[in-house]
Amino acid sequence: MNNIHIIVPDLPESVVDGTVTTWHKKIGDTLKRDDVVVDIETDKVVLEIPASTDGILETILVTEGETVTSGQIIGSVRCAHNNTIPTTSSDQTKKNTSFEKETVLKQTVNLQAIGPAMRRFISEYDTETKIIKENDRSKNLTQEDIKKDILKTIKMPDKSIINQESTTPSPESRSETRIPMSRLRVKMAERLLKVKNTTAMLTTFNEVNMQSVISIRNKYGTLFEKHHGVRLGFMSFYVKAVVEALRRYPEVNACIDGLDIVYHNYFDISIAISTPRGLITPILKNADALSMSDIEKKIKELSIKGRTNKLTIKDLTGGTFTITNGGVFGSLMSTPLINPPQSAILGVHVIKDRPSALNGAVALLPMMYLALSYDHRLIDGRESVGCLGVIKDFLEDPHRLLIDI
Template identity: 50%
Template sequence: MATEIKAPTFPESVADGVVATWHKKPGEACSRDELLVDIETDKVVLEVVAPADGVLKEILKNEDDTVLSAEVIAIFEAGAAASASAPAAESAPAAEVTAAQEEPILSPAARKMADEKGIDHAAIAGTGKGGRVTKEDVVRHAEQKPAPASAVQASSAPQVEATTPVFAGERTEKRVPMTRLRARVAQRLVEAQQTAAMLTTFNEVNMKPVMELRARYKDQFEKRHGVRLGFMSFFVKACAEALRRYPAVNASIDGNDIVYHGYQDIGVAVSSDRGLVVPILRNAENMSLADVEAKIREYGKKAQGGKLDIEDMTGGTFTISNGGVFGSLLSTPILNPPQSAILGMHKIQERPMAVNGQVEILPMMNLALSYDHRLLDGKEAVTFLVTIKELLEDPARILLEL
């Protein structure tokens, strides 16, 4: 029985998608829920799986083709057996057949990296689900790859005179198309800088109180709630309280109108193999520290596995970006339109600080708040950031809403 394979139904915020990778060929047998094709949108990569055991009969949309929401992209026949569409393969040498059967399944990011590095796909050991090769597998293979024989011979050869000309290695270049997600991120960043009157204010926070509280209760917290107590939950709750006090920071501009939101949907920027994504903590003002940590952990796993849904990243009234995990000491984050502000966290570093006339070594973090000056005045932005600083330096105020 022939069945139409359709692209996923995109939400209103996503106009179309692009066929990234077909994992099955026409005439090839498929098991139920086996991955057929990846469709890349400007937010996430969506996977389309087989509806039943059967055969992929015909592909209607090839790789790099643009597809609309719920558009038919292939024909699938349930219950059918794989066709012998390639008789030449049956008569091929056994070694060639074995190699074809052992061709691993690569994720789009892994395939792109392997091609860029010139690595044979069949030589990479996959550790993903069903033996799928991930980007980390490619990186691991590249690090373990032995040096070419020519390089070994060159290192063991006697030294030549200094007058012998030394030729540089091959100067190769490779042009690859920008992924749809990366192109959309680039477009939004440029739009933010071109349309908003963006300004950044800075402050610093003493992280010692939060670190001491975390060290004191982290074991009990994990035992009680099943998740680790991190720093991000304190920042989310501090931002939620500060947004409640300064609703203009939580607002957005829509044409000539200012839209004030009666909820705090805080986005947390996450780096994934396919680019920067910002999943949303909805109604963060009503979430506990444990709720925040559990949701961030869930989003982190989904981001690394490419499983984030479009709904996970739609909306948001404020964003937190943590460049500190990569070692950044100071940055000026770019707004995430149509939001009016974004908070940048940075690396915690011990510094000598003057405390009551005495010099103490304290774990300090720089904070950066970029905001849209069309909507926010300097006073509101600065006092908002100072409020976050005060809440973090006395965490009890977060619980007491002081």
């Protein structure tokens, strides 16, 4: 049998090293081709290393939490001869034990009265052989007989001990758990601190009446989902409104590079998504060319990939403007931090019914606060307030998107 090395793949550009986060298999475990063996976390994505062949995990050279680099050997797999995986000693022991239990059952019990489900129930206990032997071999044991005999042998805990344990404070209740920060969270912390220290960040606010958007979703939501296979959410409206606002205020879609200002002639919108690893911002490339259904499908795809650690560097590279939706967590208002090297970010929030002025009267309307954080080194108040006002106008009257006014 030959051994095949498990090697760290080429890491993404600008990523120097990674951290082994999870070994999904232990030494001696059998592997099938393409089974995920180990996860390696980088500053941007989690890389899953699959098995390249059938076999058995022979060695693990790097433990969880250690740092690795591209091309490093971190383990090996013993290939199965003729594509047949040998039975390990533990597997053989389980088979022998199962065979012995089955033999005892056949010798002592009328198996016609015991089905497969009952045999599985019996096999969960180590006392079944003793119980069966103590019964009359000539007796036709029923499932109920065996259950009663087995349950009699299970020792119930002393009630006084249970009461004592419930009233006595456990020392573990004041314990602490210390775990290392994930590489993604470390990198995110560094970037956020850099933003605060290197940008002149300000936030401007506005509020928007979401009644028109809600009415459109209520009227066409079912038909939209039936036709396109995806729900009509709020985010597609936000993206469309943002793209139109960025057309009118190109400074908000630009960035600073040294002493230069780079104006982007395209609209790659980053969407903030919360995952178990932390906040990530995958990108809707060329959002201006996407329809409402395309936007919703792409956001759904990126969200699933984010939750399952399937995002690639391509999904995360670039971006000219970011939208973050704290409203999904109930946030009423916030001051979002800029996603560098971008110069602005839009925060949308929870929609709440509030008394507001409508046509000279007070009405209860579904209102939402908008927050635009921007780098004052590049964007002045006129551009920031004007851009946010355009977003507000398009959300309050989405039909303007259709006639480009």
